[in-house]
Amino acid sequence: SKIIFIARPNNPDGSVVSESFIERLVSLSPPVLVVIDEAYIEFSDSQSLAKWVPNYENLVVLRTFSKAYGLGGLRVGYGIMPDEIRKVIVSIKQPYNVNIAGQKAAFAALSSPLVDQRITEMKKIREWFINQLIIVQNQYKNFWIHQSEACYVLLTFESPEIPKNLYEYLYSKGILVRYYSSSDMINNLRISIGLQENMVKVIDELKFPIP
Structure with a gap:
């Protein structure tokens, strides 16, 4: 391998690869380029690896304004990388790839106290939601909960019919969740964390026998 991409937290299960594992990757010989996608890092209790970049010539950390x-x-994001890699990226990227509206919105978002408040609130709702899911899980025992450090929770069911039927049932109730029709994810549903009242509604519907 010449390049290794890692989403941290991962999509779709919200897991976080340990720092010790990343350290092993960036220390491989011969070296490989390690790219860490931190699109959901604001929702995690784990620290960003951006501070590692000055210590490694083969580490790139990607961040985005699309999530938190x-x-x-507006498609605004950025990369933190060694200068030699930056020069290569600049030589091939399209010019004017971030518009003025996106730039102004990004600067405004960085100075807004509402972002941190919303993230703190989301983490509390996520914890509550997972605890409620455990209660439902103990009742039906036909799905598994992935402990998540992102803004969603992945559920894995014992058969592919259950998530498909549940997706359609929740849709009929005005609740949209992520259903995967591909063969490697067909047993799963991903539920995004919304406002408290939204998540209460999801749990209320899940308390009935899953169709």
Whole structure:
């Protein structure tokens, strides 16, 4: 391998690869380029690895304003990388790839106290939601909960029919969750963390026998 990409936290299960594992990767011989996608790092209790970049010539950390900052439609992100890698990226990237509206929104988001408040609130709701899911799980015993450090929770079911039927049932109730029709993820549903009242509604629907 010449390049290793790692999402940290991972999508779709919200798990976080340990720092010790990343350290092993960036220390491989011969060296490989290690790219860490930290799109969801603001929702995690783990620390960003951006501070590692000055110590490694083969480490790149990618960040985005699309998730925690809510600027998905403006397509604003950035990379933290050694200068030699930056020079290569600059030589091949398109010019004017971030528009003025995106830049102004990003600067405004960085100075807004609402972002940290919303992240703190989301973490509390996520913890509550997972605890409620455990209660439902103990009742039906036909799905597993992935402990998540992102803004969603992945559920894995014992058969592919259950998530498909549950997706359709929740959709009929006005609740949208992520259903995977591909063969390697067909037993799963991913539920995003919303406002408290939204998550209460999800749990209320899950308390009935899963169709």
